[in-house]
Amino acid sequence: MDSRGRMLIRRGSSRVDALQARAQAATLADAIAREAVEAGDRRARAWSRDSMSDPLPVRHPTPVLSVPAQGPQDCRPxxxxxxxxxxxxxxxxxxxxxxxxxxxxxx
Structure with missing residues (x-):
């Protein structure tokens, strides 16, 4: 114990290090799993709606007639x-x- 009555934990002990490593690994694994779920949700929301910047997503058929491709043009002045x-x-x-x-x- 220190002068204020707090318990001192030695950082060098293998048991304390193992407990900390296990807690960090569990926290990291939970964070990775949570991020994967959130990323899937974000992707689903992005594909399910249209926006002004992307009014015709590639996944959906074009509602209007598209301009036919034109052949090579003469670009000389x-x-x-x-x-x-x-x-x-x-x-x-x-x-x-x-x-x-x-x-x-x-x-």
Whole structure:
């Protein structure tokens, strides 16, 4: 006992260490089991409702017609005039690997 009348527990004794280890292991096992149950509940709640950020979950069929996939598009910039391409000197109205052909508007 110490000067205040409290019982002193030696940390080095094997019995005290074993009891503490058993209590910590039981607490840890309970916490892991509780976390697994809570995680399952969270997942079930997340899959059961839609939100503004995810209005059409992958699990549910699409209620509206989706936009059909479009083929590859020409992503080259349009030539703004008939001047040659600054990279390869091809005439602007012919088009090249760097720009689409120039099309003059009637008017």
């Amino acid at each position: 349009i030539a703004v005039n008939r001047e040659p391409c600054p990279r390869c000197e091809t005439r602007g109205d012919l088009g090249c690997a760097h720009q689409r052909p120039f099309v003059a508007e009637a008017g």
